[in-house]
Amino acid sequence: MPGFADSFWSNDYAAGLGVLFSKLQQGVVEDRQVLTIARLRAEAEEAYGQRLSEIAPAADKLTGGFSRDDGATVRKAYDGMRAEMQEASQSHIRIAQNIRDLVVNPFSRWCDAHETRIQDSQDVLQLRIKAHDKQAEVVKKLRSNYFNKCRLVEDLEEENKLAFQDPESSPKQNQANAPPIPEIKVQPHKEEEPQNEEVYEIGDDVYQPEQMKKILSQMLSTIKMGETKVPILGTYLNTSAGSDIVEYLQRSMGTTSVSYAERIGQDLISNGMLRLIGNVGNTFANSSKMFYQWRPKAFQLAGIPEKKQTLGRTFSMPATGSDGGDSSPVVGTVSEYLSSWNVLSNSNPGETAPQRLQREAREADEKYKAGVQKLDELRCELEELIFLHLKFLERCELDRLKAIKTVILDFTGTIGNVIPSLQSTVDKMMLFQETVQPSGDLRYLLENYRTGSFIPKVVVYENYYNKVDEQTFGVDLEARARADKKRVPVIITTILTYLDNHYPDLEGDEARRGVWLLDVPLAQTHKLRAKINDGKPVAPEVFDEFDIPTVATLLKLYLLELPDSLVSSHVYEIVRTIYTTPATDSSETSRIAVLQQTLSQLRLTNIATLDACMNHFTRLIDLTSADEEYVAALASSLAPCVLRPRTETSLTMEEKHASRLVRDLFANKDAIFSELKRMSTASHSIAVPGRPRAISTDESNRKALMEERNKALLEKKIHHAPRSRATSPAPGPRGHRRERSSGGPETRFPIQTSPTTGSDRHRSSLGSLNAVKRSSLEVPAPDGSTSPPDATNGSPLKSEVEPEPVLEKRDSLGRGAAAKFGSSIPATPPRETSPRGVTLEDRPMVD
Template structure:
């Protein structure tokens, strides 16, 4: 049965989440209908029971017959008493409905609805935040490519190829000199703070200590609706300085605080003036300028932050902040820099702007991809939990119907037919089937991760392994099959002998693995492209005790490819092919002929795939075919059955990995294709090699004009 965790996905994520909770809220409405039904029946029992209990009081003159000796009066008394007794029975039924069915089921339904609302709020909030982050990264990407275009336009407008080579060398020397000067300025005198001499570097370290280790608060101005972020009172600052710096006394610490105020690192919040006072009543705000100088990110920056310490290579201009230019603007230092023209200076500015945009874009791409992985893990966890909740709801309805039956059967003679109907209804409830119907009715798509790729203008695919198309990855790896794929398959070959038995060797590829564990290994493998197999093997070795995680990361790699191993065009051809020549478990000469035609059609269809796609499919199926062959060679009586079961299970597992599943079709076709690739691997790929050889010969024989 398809699970929630593999049924409610969509490209924007929100569509699948929205659809799931629409279906779950329908279940809550269904609960409410049952509650109304039980409440109505309880009320009917109460009303009818009360009327029966009031039988004698509603009969005029009934009291006159109580002492009569006539048999008819005696019969009247007996009938009235029986009716009142029946009334008490109906009241007892109503009480039982309330205590046994209505009250506990209503409470359970309320708790169930709260669980759904909580999960819905969590998921929708996280998806919305992810969508905002995605839009932000798209803006950064656009800004980065605009900077690339400006740089390339400037190069083409002012330099030819030879001039550009010379200019870039000159600018490289200029930047090296600028870097050296920036390092020298770190040791320039900065000023006196608390009668202590500080150079730029020491001041930066001291300020960084104050900004990161001293706990900040938010200060709200009295009488007006305005708040200051990142504040401390004078007493807190003085206490921190006394504890962390070699200051003689409080006066020196207070002088230090005054110097911070005078230098523009602090500003006074709750009054007018420019005096630092060691008091809890005087509040001071750390200015953004202080964070910039100390190269510390603002703690209360917006969602995407105004961080000043970007990851990756820092442009040289990072050093040229306002403050450092104030203390390092001597003509002697400037004159030591090589002379460059205005055009070259503009080129340098474009290069630095590009470096800044690139560093920020790359950093946010990495953050967003980590956020995507976390969101996918959260969605899987909540989808799984919601599936359990929905199954519990259906089982609770089944139980409450069966609990209702013995209550109404108390008055067996009158309720016999109703009791039979209720019992039959309770036994016909099938929670598993209802859950399957919910999934089939509401599913939006299988699990399909959409990687956040860092699209570098000058080196696409050169900074990550996952989410890069196969052609680019193979070209950069200089291999027919991506290095990461061949390395994982080779590593698994070395792991198999260490596993206890054949059953464990096969289930490694099919056992469920927590998405969080897979993402952890993925993160380690996605830091940077690898140059050789040993680099990948050293990472995989840390997961040798959990080979299922390694197998899972290979599936994730294929799922995250921008184009599947079998493209959509080929998929449509194969769909028609399998409709005309369907596979069958029945062995006959006629079926063998159908299989041969189908295999020939697969070979022809695959011929339009690129070489990396064909080679990768060949590598995967070769690995599994070899494992199947080893299984069949086993001495156990169940070896053949185990091999056949492995073909079925691994084909089911990799069905979504080789083809983008379309919901109306499901993954049944991709399951059949992968099964055929395992069963008929040699004729399929030999046919492909033969067709490629003929095409190459025809190309060589073609006349040249």
């Protein structure tokens, strides 16, 4: 049964948690209702007991009755009734006191503590989600600014190419009455200026001009403003003390500390809205003796008229600044003259307009990259915190249900132990108590209010030129494989190889099987993820400081963070149809055939990666003699990594099609992938220039696409030139020779780590005697047997291939198990005289 940590996730995090906390708050109300019932029952029992105790004194007030009959039998009956009435009164009062002591008081304290725990978790998660969403908005703005800068750089380069084109190479040189060469105009840049409105970074926030206008108008109309006399320099208008500005920022803008308010004041100075007078420098401080003059820029942004100096006797010198005359003191302008006299007026002297645009684009790129990195850190921290809180809240909810069960039991006991006459009521209440099933109620909550499984949504850094060498996780699988120049991303092959080499280090087959089912803390997995999330090849030594289950969980996290699952969500409806079709006698054979056709629609990178993963898991299942229960658990754990719907709904969360697909891939891996290889080879052996590529509507990378196209044309010319081919080291009987597979680089598959026929697979915990594995690049022969490739058809994948040892039958806890998992790439296979089929090579990608 899935828990809270696997059930209340959504794309924006808040929606799924909102559903959970609404149910938890409902549980708080339910606790109050149970407490209200117990408290009112105690009050009713006490009131009933008090009324019963008043019956005997009321009867005794009547004189001349039974008090005069000392020995009558009727008197004894009366005394017995009176005594029973008093006893009943005491019994009900004891019931009321027991309910308060055993139920109301302890359960009331527990309810208060439970409500506090729920509210604290909700407040913490809401605060983190707001911080994450705020950073996401900042990243969007930084991305827009970065793309705009890059477009300006490209447009300027295109204009320079057109403006300084050689007249002799102009396409219009042969046309009659050709118009003159067009002149360079700046109008296009003026048209794009509104898209690059100036933004203001004040404190930790970024404000648009409209927002800055509202803030400045409020500040100029609220902060105390006057005139300040400075010896020698004169009198300055529109000045405010630093302490007044800080006081306003703390009162109206919600700044939490004086240091943060001083940061805001310093940013106002940096943006040309304030300046320090009467002192050297331009530092903002919370001081009543330091005065700052509001610059004309602040009044212009706020739309408030500036107070000008009056006509009178003045001594002034010409100001060279852009606003020197407007902000000068009334008497004397020496400080203004000196401050505006800047010998090196440009921070980047000698910089041309193209250089400035390129510098701004680089700076915008660095800010955007830093923002994405900060957002990724916030997302990881938020997911870790959500995992911890969800597990904690699940325990709290289970404890609440158990507490209600205990309260009902205690409440029933307080009544049943005192008044046997209420036994029927007690029996009914005991029946109610027995019907309460905390685990069943928790299952009901999960089945009816789940919002989604844990599928992290990574905000990746989108390079303007489509480079993916900055990140590993969250990048499209094919883009990652192209960057690695492999059909399978290097991170996947590295993890699988590392696990194969370290399975023998574990004690027993149970520990080896449990690697993929252990619940590894997300914080530990994120720690390993942060070490290798740099877009570069992974060194296996990085994994040594982590345990093996963490490395295995990292692979599942990588597959979960892919934009699309290994089996694309586009074929989810087809897979659903396959497994919802009514069963027939030949259902399995027809199902496998349909699965082959469905998987053939996937990209070759996805097929190759899926094949490598299935090879690893089926070999693990065979060599550890896993039972059916473990295979089902492993398939359920890997199902979200292999197949996910495009949009998860309440219906798809209950469907088991992905798990059944993984089970079929385990059971029929050889038949499915051998057919996929045959279909891929046949489809790419046809002399077709290439698959049609969809027309892209995204022009953000048009320069990179043009360069890639020119490069491809150049390589095509080079490849068409005649060249000599190397002689095959082991030619076949028909003299066949070639340098690579005739299907082209698209037909290449990744490392294949298990046999392609069921007869080659050995189910043994310790390995089988004299078992020899076939090569990872073998292709089945037409009769269904396998033939190892020789030098004619292919070569081992990597240079570090080691010979496959002959396995020796030993105990599963011994080091002999290393022969089963030691290397996922077999040794150089035995040579065969007549090659059969087509061998696929894992060469660097050239497409």
